[in-house]
Amino acid sequence: MDNLPLYKFSVMIEILILNLRPGTRDEFHQLYVKESLPLQKKWNINVVAHGPSLHDDNSYYVIRSFKNLEDREKRQHDFYNSDDWQKGPRTNLERRTPNQEQRTELEHEQRSENREI
Secondary structure (H helix, E strand, O other), X not given: OOOOOHHHOOOEEEXXXXXXXXXXXXXXXHHHHHHHHHHHHHOOOEEEEEEEOOOOOOEEEEEEEEOOHHHXXXXXXXXXXXXXXXXXXXXXXXXXXXXXXXXXXXXXXXXXXXXXX
């Protein structure tokens, strides 16, 4: 498999940039690591990387991979509508991001870039 060109595999990478309320990034990171990451693993969402952004004290990044757009939509729909998320870390994490009332199910106040390679 190491010798096959990358384009032989269908992979979608999602890059999320979350804009946090000032002064909440360290607490957000702890909550993300302790509460959100284990749930995403349970729901088979592959988090490739995450952490505080280097360019801004109020930003956090998450990079996730999916098989394709349909896989992303299904996994995120199932995850974000689950009792695990709704009754779990959702409220604690969302309190640290502005404009909660403008949030949609999948956007969560983030910009995402999706590329299939």
